[in-house]
Amino acid sequence: TQLLEQSPQFLSIQEGENLTVYCNSSSVFSSLQWYRQEPGEGPVLLVTVVTGGEVKKLKRLTFQFGDARKDSSLHITAAQPGDTGLYLCAGSNTGNQFYFGTGTSLTVIP
Amino acid sequence: ETGVTQTPRHLVMGMTNKKSLKCEQHLGHNAMYWYKQSAKKPLELMFVYSLEERVENNSVPSRFSPECPNSSHLFLHLHTLQPEDSALYLCASSQTTGTPTDTQYFGPGTRLTVL
Numbered sequence: 191t192q193l194l195e196q197s198p199q200f201l202s203i204q205e206g207e208n209l210t211v212y213c214n215s216s217s218v219f220s221s222l223q224w225y226r227q228e229p230g231e232g233p234v235l236l237v238t239v240v241t242g243g244e245v246k247k248l249k250r251l252t253f254q255f256g257d258a259r260k261d262s263s264l265h266i267t268a269a270q271p272g273d274t275g276l277y278l279c280a281g282s283n284t285g286n287q288f289y290f291g292t293g294t295s296l297t298v299i300p
Numbered sequence: 301e302t303g304v305t306q307t308p309r310h311l312v313m314g315m316t317n318k319k320s321l322k323c324e325q326h327l328g329h330n331a332m333y334w335y336k337q338s339a340k341k342p343l344e345l346m347f348v349y350s351l352e353e354r355v356e357n358n359s360v361p362s363r364f365s366p367e368c369p370n371s372s373h374l375f376l377h378l379h380t381l382q383p384e385d386s387a388l389y390l391c392a393s394s395q396t397t398g399t400p401t402d403t404q405y406f407g408p409g410t411r412l413t414v415l
Contacts, residue, residue, distance in 0.1 A: 194342070221400035232304070232390050232406025233343075240401060278343065282400040286356050290343035 194291035219281035227276040304407035321376040323391030331397040337388040
């Protein structure tokens with residue numbers, strides 16, 4: 191089993207603050223994905239990164255894949271209540287097996 | 301129509317019951333997946349089907365039996381479950397398998413409680 195540990199596990203911040211969520215592993219992955227899951231729904235893909243050192247931006251969200259392709263970070267600028275949810279990272283090498291992280295539960299308080 | 305639908309959304313069953321979870325995807329995908337999401341544990345992949353053939357079975361107990369009659373439908377048959385099997389069961393689909401950059405589209409899940 192290839193473990194992905196996410197930190198922090200829980201995060202509660204005020205609207206307008208910035209935050210960073212981390213996803214770390216001792217394993218190398220060909221790709222790493224970030225998902226957001228809202229209560230009562232399944233996870234929704236936000237981004238896929240495949241190249242070591244790659245940075246992708248999605249509006250106020252910035253995703254980075256580590257140079258060694260073992261870790262990733264998600265940075266949110268000026269968080270809004272709509273960003274509230276469970277953030278999951280998932281790594282894969284084969285495409286048949288995606289290893290999910292432990293998740294970060296984010297609450298943005300208006 | 302929502303991309304991936306699951307029924308029922310909630311299910312309560314006794315340990316001796318037999319029930320089935322249903323998943324349907326309307327995206328024209330060739331691969332479908334069953335995941336288990338338990339509190340305080342990472343999402344666990346249970347089964348993967350590609351073109352109706354099972355390609356992954358991650359040491360799941362035999363009390364869980366998947367069925368994929370065609371590329372749009374996926375079932376998870378349940379029998380003699382244990383209370384620790386209570387969890388959110390998520391279905392997902394993707395265009396193909398075997399590609400690490402595939403996008404998986406998840407359904408809303410079935411919240412299962414085993415008494």
